[in-house]
Amino acid sequence: MRKFVMAALATMSLSLPAVAQVHPFPPGFRTQEIQAGDTTLHVRVGGQGPAVVLIHGFGDTGDMWAPLAADLARDHRVIVPDLRGMGLSSHPAGGYDKHNQAGDIRAVLTALGIDRAAIVGHDIGTMVAYAYAARYPDKTETLTVMDAPVPGVPPWDQIVRDPRLWHFDLTGPDMERLIAGRERIYLDRFWNDFAANPARIDEGTRQHYAALYARPGAMRSAFAQFTAIRQDALDNAKTLSPKLAMPVLAIGGEKSFGATQALVMRNAASDVTEVVIADSGHWLMEEQPVATIAAVRTFLDKKR
Numbered sequence: 001m002r003k004f005v006m007a008a009l010a011t012m013s014l015s016l017p018a019v020a021q022v023h024p025f026p027p028g029f030r031t032q033e034i035q036a037g038d039t040t041l042h043v044r045v046g047g048q049g050p051a052v053v054l055i056h057g058f059g060d061t062g063d064m065w066a067p068l069a070a071d072l073a074r075d076h077r078v079i080v081p082d083l084r085g086m087g088l089s090s091h092p093a094g095g096y097d098k099h100n101q102a103g104d105i106r107a108v109l110t111a112l113g114i115d116r117a118a119i120v121g122h123d124i125g126t127m128v129a130y131a132y133a134a135r136y137p138d139k140t141e142t143l144t145v146m147d148a149p150v151p152g153v154p155p156w157d158q159i160v161r162d163p164r165l166w167h168f169d170l171t172g173p174d175m176e177r178l179i180a181g182r183e184r185i186y187l188d189r190f191w192n193d194f195a196a197n198p199a200r201i202d203e204g205t206r207q208h209y210a211a212l213y214a215r216p217g218a219m220r221s222a223f224a225q226f227t228a229i230r231q232d233a234l235d236n237a238k239t240l241s242p243k244l245a246m247p248v249l250a251i252g253g254e255k256s257f258g259a260t261q262a263l264v265m266r267n268a269a270s271d272v273t274e275v276v277i278a279d280s281g282h283w284l285m286e287e288q289p290v291a292t293i294a295a296v297r298t299f300l301d302k303k304r
Helices: 001-011 063-072 096-110 122-134 161-168 173-179 183-193 203-213 220-227 231-235 260-266 289-303
Strands: 031-037 040-044 051-055 078-083 117-122 142-146 249-254 272-277
Touching: 031 096, 040 063, 051 063, 051 096, 051 122, 063 289, 078 096, 078 289, 096 122, 096 231, 117 122, 117 289, 122 142, 122 231, 122 260, 142 260, 142 289, 161 220, 173 183, 173 220, 183 220, 183 289, 203 220, 220 231, 249 260, 249 289, 260 272, 272 289
Parallel strands: 051 078, 051 117, 117 142, 142 249, 249 272
Antiparallel strands: 031 040, 040 078
16 A cells, blocks of 8 residues: 555656646546536536545635546546535525535536445535535445534534634625625635645635635625534534444644544544645645645545
């Protein structure tokens, strides 16, 4: 296994830059607009084989996953949605609790004729991925969660007191007015404060996502993703017994969640593999894409 990981790291290090760039998806990927209840999700689909779903978080869109999708598409069918209200998906007024968004992901897979899938999430995507696994355990092959708390799962009450998480309760029309036209400034705060080295998130990446979050309704929807977290905590607290039985990979950035990611998941799942990505903050795919891709690839290959 060690030889495989080292070979994978060596190969990928030749093709990925030292700082983040927004990569295009491989030519074999297509995009679809898929109806999921009261929203329409923008979805990228490519590759052949066992299905894997990649779910992005705040500060990104599904575009963040392009390097991982390119790797996995060699032997997986890869599905990459933009969450409701984010990226190029539509902006419904509500439905941002993660239990409901798990239903969005299920609707996408049903529309594509997919029964079971490996589920991967980062940031808000981790919260949706967990909700999906808890709601649809029989449809979840494996679960990978990356550098984010899971509301309601211990030690949630301690984590949520971190003063850096003030944005969880930022909402309302006045906050929208404050940020309107200043989306880049707001997003820079996340990229700078939660990165091990902010310089690794290059100007092109920042401009790309700032433009998407400046689209009409985008920041209102982003606020709703966070303000739904109080409900998410109540929903998830009901899912802790019995624990999730599927294999779980918990990845934390050394300069961010680190080993706490696995600590959280061991309170909710019985089979947890822990990985800490060295010299990375929260933005794993932007800061350390080679190591992050190798960790996900190794886990999925081992569990097949």
